[in-house]
Amino acid sequence: MRRGWGSVLVVAGFFGGMVLGRKPEPSVVQPIRFSHAKHTSAGLDCAICHSSAGEETFAGLPALETCMMCHSTPVTESPEEEKVRAAAERGEPLVWTRLYRLPNNVLFSHRRHAGLAEIACTVCHGPMGEAVVPPPRPLVKQRMEWCLDCHAERGATEDCAACHR
Numbered sequence: 001m002r003r004g005w006g007s008v009l010v011v012a013g014f015f016g017g018m019v020l021g022r023k024p025e026p027s028v029v030q031p032i033r034f035s036h037a038k039h040t041s042a043g044l045d046c047a048i049c050h051s052s053a054g055e056e057t058f059a060g061l062p063a064l065e066t067c068m069m070c071h072s073t074p075v076t077e078s079p080e081e082e083k084v085r086a087a088a089e090r091g092e093p094l095v096w097t098r099l100y101r102l103p104n105n106v107l108f109s110h111r112r113h114a115g116l117a118e119i120a121c122t123v124c125h126g127p128m129g130e131a132v133v134p135p136p137r138p139l140v141k142q143r144m145e146w147c148l149d150c151h152a153e154r155g156a157t158e159d160c161a162a163c164h165r
């Protein structure tokens, strides 16, 4: 019965997406049930794991070595935490799937926005620091109109060539 309704919902979601003119975005699954909230409430800065957000084009996702700085010995009894060490023992990386990804022909730089213009992460990524499980979908829809609204507000460029190559 539950499975039946699940399929109905999946089908409804699919056609709902088609009506809106876009394919439904597939939900993202991560290798570990990582909790941003546990880490930010322990006082960790975003930059510990997204080390280049202020300085480079990409913010960067953390390598297993970054996790192992604190998790080489257990700090909780969570089986999820155990998976971090298990991956290290196998010598395998943790492969995180990107939640936000612009088309390849669009230019965007974290250095320009988070660095030079000092725009807070929450403005573009919502309350990611409070997420207790990895969100299956972006918390903020980053469409062209969204970029342009802020650019108009802040007097930044609206020239097509600035964002499109």
Ligand code: HEC
Pocket (backbone or CB within 6 Å): 032, 033, 034, 035, 038, 039, 042, 044, 048, 049, 062, 063, 066, 067, 068, 069, 070, 071, 075, 076, 078, 080, 081, 082, 084
């Ligand atoms: C600077 C230290 C530090 C780094 C780096 C770090 N953690 Fe943690 N982690 C902690 C602390 C402290 C806790 C305990 C938080 C608590 O219990 O409130 C924790 C808890 C956890 C837990 C168990 C919490 C839960 O959800 O029940 C998991 C899983 C975990 N971390 C995974 C990771 C992963 C994956 C990485 C790398 C992407 C990472 N950690 C990087 C310090 C760190």
Ligand code: HEC
Pocket (backbone or CB within 6 Å): 030, 034, 035, 036, 039, 040, 044, 045, 046, 047, 048, 049, 050, 061, 062, 096, 097, 098, 099, 100, 101, 121, 122, 125, 128, 129, 133, 134, 135
């Ligand atoms: C201890 C490491 C750690 C800290 C601290 C941390 N993050 Fe993350 N972040 C991750 C991991 C691991 C993922 C991938 C899994 C997930 O989505 O939860 C991620 C994913 C993200 C993503 C999605 C990126 C994408 O497109 O794939 C955003 C945005 C983000 N974090 C923002 C933040 C912000 C803002 C802060 C500070 C408030 C922060 N993070 C603090 C480890 C961390």
Ligand code: HEC
Pocket (backbone or CB within 6 Å): 046, 047, 050, 053, 054, 057, 058, 059, 060, 061, 098, 099, 100, 101, 102, 103, 108, 110, 113, 114, 119, 120, 121, 122, 123, 124, 125, 142
């Ligand atoms: C002005 C909006 C904006 C701000 C501010 C911003 N981001 Fe992003 N972020 C984006 C966009 C757009 C993407 C997708 C970029 C792409 O696909 O090229 C992204 C992607 C990411 C990603 C995944 C890809 C990557 O770059 O590694 C992470 C992680 C991330 N942001 C973290 C952060 C953190 C942490 C901060 C604050 C220090 C931050 N972002 C500030 C808009 C923003």
Ligand code: HEC
Pocket (backbone or CB within 6 Å): 102, 106, 107, 108, 109, 112, 113, 116, 117, 119, 123, 124, 142, 143, 146, 147, 148, 150, 151, 154, 156, 157, 162, 163
């Ligand atoms: C919350 C506001 C905000 C959002 C959202 C935003 N931007 Fe910007 N953007 C700015 C500001 C402010 C600047 C000027 C930064 C500086 O001082 O160089 C800028 C500059 C730029 C530049 C450099 C332009 C030049 O003069 O060469 C590009 C490219 C750009 N943004 C692309 C994007 C894209 C693509 C998006 C959406 C995915 C986006 N921006 C979303 C505020 C924003």
Ligand code: HEC
Pocket (backbone or CB within 6 Å): 102, 103, 106, 142, 143, 144, 145, 147, 148, 151, 157, 158, 159, 160, 161, 162, 163, 164
């Ligand atoms: C501030 C950055 C920015 C500027 C300026 C900008 N774009 Fe975009 N554009 C984007 C982003 C981000 C996307 C991808 C997200 C989306 O499809 O909404 C995009 C997507 C597009 C697409 C594909 C849309 C689709 O639905 O597949 C077209 C076509 C386009 N832009 C044309 C233009 C033209 C023409 C201009 C100048 C009048 C322009 N853009 C100016 C950021 C920008």
